[in-house]
Amino acid sequence: MMRAIETTTYAPDAPDGTTVGLPAMVVRRLSHLHPRLGVAHILLEWAAIVVAAWVTETFWHPLLYAVAVVWIGSRQHALAVMAHDGVHGLIVRNRRANDLLAELLLAWPVLMPFRSYRHVHRLHHRHLGTERDPDFARNRPERLGRRGGATEFARIMLGLNAEQRGLLAFFGSGDAAIETETLRARPWLRGAYYAVVLGVAWTFGGLSLLGQYWLVPLCTWFLFCMRLKGxxxxxxxxxxDALNLSRSIRPGPLARLLIAPKQVYCHIEHHLYPSVPHYRLRELQDELMKQPGYAERAHVTGSYFAFLRECARFGSVRSAP
Incomplete structure (x- = not known):
């Protein structure tokens, strides 16, 4: 069964003409799927959400609820990260089963239009950092010089710029311009899915719980994490080249838990070897760090705070006369 997105790998040339890449045997080992492990990750995240909601309802306190919002939002982000794995066909080997799991348990719960996102993400991988990259307009460097780095970054994190508003619209309804005849039925299926969820919640008197423990985290901490990650x-x-058109982060334990779960911070490595599932990305990063020239050339930042400092410096330099 073919993977959902091409698993082409990149081996950029170093200045001395050598190639920065991994032996094929290492790539095959890291790319080997463990379907039971992938499904276990999904079930664990859902269990973490249910337990957090139950504990908060049982021992109600406003501060406990605030913690629950952050915790559940971070687990929703983990679901979105694994939905991205599903886009690449990295959950289970069977394509239909992979897509079904990804849509029902990962993408649709966080309002992600899975099939549209797959198309957009394929273009992002093929045309990284070019005008044909759908993500490029939201992240092009000159935007940091328009109002200054800190101001522009704050607008992005608050969803106040046009590109981020367009991204929210895409998550709500997909992109009609890229929908094929096969995919045009997907919004109806998503609508039916949400209708069933709301119907079940209403039948069992759980609409308020759905709002408290799903929609509030989704609209707050989840969106914050998605914007910061993006x-x-x-x-x-x-x-x-692929080593410095993206950024990887080396976050601490708390950030890995609450902001960047499932090794999503290894982004350069994902672009180099998109066939590697999320539970092997840190190992992939460690292997690449052993390669001559990789650590020197790859844009790896030590923390998310360091990334914010990079934004401030970058914006100041670009806005200088």
């Missing part, structure tokens, strides 16, 4: 991956970077 900007950290491609914002304020300029380069000529």
């Amino acid at each position: 900007t950290a991956e491609h914002f304020a970077v300029e380069g000529s």
Whole structure:
């Protein structure tokens, strides 16, 4: 069964003419799928959400609820990260089963139009950092010089710029311009899915719980994490190849838990080897760091705070006369 998105790998040339890449045997080992592990990750995240909601309802306190919102929002982000794996066909080997799991348990719960996103993401991988890259307009370097780095970054994180509003519209309804005849039925299926969820919640008196423990985290911490992740991956970077057209982060344990779960911070590595599932990305990064020239050339930032400092410096330089 073919993977959902091409798994072409890149081996950029170093200045001395050598190639920065991994042996094929290592790539095959890291790309080997473990379907049970992939499904276990999904079930674990859903269990973490249910337990957090139950504990908060049982021992209600406003501060506990605030913690639950952050925790559940971070787990929703984990679902979105695994939906991205599903786009690449990295959950289970069977394509139909992969897509079914990804849509029902990962993408649709966080309002992601899975099939449209797959198309857009394919273009992002093929045309990284060019005008044909759908993500490029939201992350192009000159935007940091328009109002200054800090101001522009704040507008992005608050969803106040046109590109981010367009992204929210895409998540709500997909992109009609790229829908094929086969995909045009998907919004109806998504609508039926949400109708069933709302109907079940209403039948069992759980509409308020759905709002408290799903929609509030989704509209707050989840969106914050998605915006921070998206900007950290491609914002304020300029380069000529896959090693410096993206950014990887080396976050601490708390950030890995609440902001960047499922090793999503290894973004350069994902672009180099998109056949590697999320649970092997840190190992992939460690292998690449052993390769001569990789650590020197790859745009790897030590933390999300360091990324914010990079944005400030980048914007100041670009806005200078």
